[in-house]
Amino acid sequence: MVKAWKLRGGVAAAGGALLLLAGCGGSPAPLLAEATAPCPHVAVLADAADLTRFRPGGGRDLTAMTLNASLAGFQAKCDYAPKHAGLDVTLTPAFTAERGPAAQGRTAQIPYMVAVAEGESIRDRAAYVLQVEFPPNVARVRSEGEELLIRLPGNPQEAAGKTIWLGFVLTPEELALNRERGPR
Template structure:
């Protein structure tokens, strides 16, 4: 008799738990992957001229980290858009050749499909001020990128690439540091 009572209580508890579950609960669609492009993750700005040693550095930067999330909005026909909100964190340092106590840098956000074809790219500019005796700081930028989607597409069909927008010389310098 005691076993039957325990079994009934367990069955009622299981029913209560099951009743609390929403059978229509859905897993949210995936967000696009966010990738920092390796060769463009760092920036070194030199003063004009041929010098390329430590004393010629105006500013240095690196993409420290990023956060992001997305929301998908669909029309009845299945088309819609994915809004990707990004927060990019940059560590920027003033170099010995910096005479203004400011640093300006550009970075890009590009959206690619699964075949790595760039669908859109936008370049942004930012400026930081080194106040007091600070020579290094963390700056962050928040932005939203909107990706149009067709019926059946989700965030997994896209990759968001970020990096510093470098000159050819800056890119060559980054690549030479890896050798």
């Protein structure tokens, strides 16, 4: 299943390049159909690349850990949006999850987010939940999140200048732990 979301804001026209191509006497459609779309920079946010949860009131040692998850990577591909609507980025994140000794049950819900940034400003953000099930006698699983379709409106070259960030949705305590122990 593909889940789509659009970047909020006005859609900038990509007409200048099309007018230039039209002036060459040919239709721009065949040229765009064969062209490779540019891609924005897609990256994992270092401070939000790991999620470790502990049993409430149990401290922060291994015996109190209920879940340890990591963003293991992603698959991304880019294409021109239909009707010159911008750039479409199809993104599928990958995760590893480990069931801790203090875990109750065989499932975990892992919140993660995808954000689109332009320079230092976040332009849009969407949150998702990955449902993980641990089979009997299995403590570590690898799972993919849902396939996401992100539409970056406007000129494809300008859209490719944005950055797409992936990371877990963390509590202040979980973020502090990640910053304390550093990247893994």
